[in-house]
Amino acid sequence: MNEGASKAEILAETGSVLGLDRVSFSVNEGEILVVMGLSGSGKSTMLRCLNRLVEPTAGSIRVDGTEVTSLSTKALREFRRETFGMVFQHFALFPNRTIAENVEYGLEIQGLDRKTRREHALEAIELVGLKGWDSKVPRQLSGGMQQRAGLARALCADAGILLMDEAFSALDPLIRRDMQNELRALQRKLRKTIVFVSHDLDEAIHLGGRIVLMKDGAIAQSGTAEEILLDPQGEYVRRFVEHIDVSSVVTLGRLVRPQPRLFEGAAAEDAWPLVEPRGGRAEDIFVVTCERDTPVGRIDRNRLTAPASRGQRLDRLMDGGIARAPASTVLKSVLPLLASEPHGIAVVDDDNRFLGLLTRETALRALSGQRPNEERDTAWNGSSPTMEASANSLWTTSPATPSIGSPSISRH
Incomplete structure (x- = not known):
């Protein structure tokens, strides 16, 4: 592998399968990281x-400074109990135990007394919406309810990191979406810090x-859904995302x-240096803001730069009122508004401060699969990594960036 051989070449020459090929990433505390790809x-x-x-077989796995690969068998067993909760595709509930007994099992093997572990189990059962079902056995519950019980078992141990392997893929579509919503609410x-394996991009x-x-044991691309949809790297990723409705994802x-920024109290000539170097069309529209940086109106280039405007304040020249929308809004929800606003929508942050203008042209570029302007690319800001994984043939360490849960993971 270090000599550049492919997964297929390694298999043909050695009979060994390269499981992970120089995979390196980290996850932030409290983050959901979704790992996806086709079978294999x-x-x-x-x-x-x-x-x-x-x-x-090689590499490094660190959780809050603990090197997992160096732990002895006994230390690893204890570390797993305290750090990781795992939820499987198949619920793996003990058929002869009640739901409460299944949920408290992790605490039982930790040696907690019956009263304490039952209290924790009932709290977890209520948390996932199964209150009143604690005395039932798995066969008396539906598939979705059994998956909730599996999730409650992981939560009951109070592990900082949840590892979820195709946890909802065996469920019917409606129940599956309910469980996804439940997980987001939880x-x-x-x-919690969650690493969630799925083959479903939706x-x-x-x-x-x-x-x-992932593809063939390597990371084909990583990033937010928006980044991957707007700038897919390679044919494999493009095919993966080609049927996704961009407007329902991109914010x-x-x-x-x-x-x-054009301040409403400024004189028109003070704004000229800000808009003239930008060039562009004479009909360009600029947003005017108040002292709190909130959009209050718009002005076109012709009116702003006309000789007759010299000495006049922008609030006397502008057209008052402008449509606004939060930056966190997905494009699809503002398309009707954008259709009725030929000059665009002012996009604001949570404090109503002006961030920029969304035009029909920009929206159409996004819908057609073109990248947004490079100047819009911004770095993700998050907490420091609590869990990192890297490898030569499995993981490779890289500098710290975003990470996962009471432990966590971010990618490099």
Whole structure:
């Protein structure tokens, strides 16, 4: 592998399968990271390497400073119990135990007394919406309810990191979406760090967070759903995302065209240096803001730069009122508004501060699959990594960036 041989070449020459090929990433505390790819891409192998259910042959796995690959068998067993909760595609519930007994099992093997572990189990059962079902056995529950019980078992142990391997893929579509919504609600409340394996891009997008897309044991591309949809790297990724509705994923904050700040109390000639160097068409529209940086109106280039405007304040020259939308809004939800606003929509942050202008042209570029302006690319800001994985044949260490849960993971 170090000499550049492909996975197929290694298999042909040695009979060994290269499971992970120089995979390196980290996950932020409290983040959901979705690992996806086709069957055989290495996503489940990667997940199981994190807690050494699959033993890596090379590389490094660090959780909050602990080097997982150096732990002895006994230390690893304890570390797993305290750090990781795992939810499988097949619910893996004990058929002869009640739901409460299944949920408290992790605490039972930790040696907690019956009263304490039952209290924790009932809390977890209520958290996932199974209150009143604690005395039932698995066969008395539907598939979706059994998956909730599996999730409750992972939550009951109070592990900082949840490893979820195709956890919802065996469920019917409607129940599956309900479980996705349930997981998002739990994440907002508990702030667990979650590594979620899936082969479904719609599911990855719905869960939110970053996506690591794998192919033949290597990372084909990683980033937010918006980044991958707007700038797919390579034919494999393009085919993966080609049927996704871009407008239902991309947010306005990714698309806005930056503009100079034009303060309503400024004189027109003071604004000329801000708009003239930009060139462009005479009909260009500029947003005017108040002292709180909130959009209050618009003005076109002709009126702003006309000799008759010299000495006049912008609030006397502008057209008052302008449509606004938050940066976190997805494009699809503002298309009707954009259709009625020929000059565009002012995009604002959570405090109503002006970020830029969304025009019909920009929206059409996004819908047609063209990249937004390079100047719109911004770095992701997050907490420091609590879990990192790297490898020579499995993981490779790189400098710290975003990471996962009470432990976590971010990618490099």
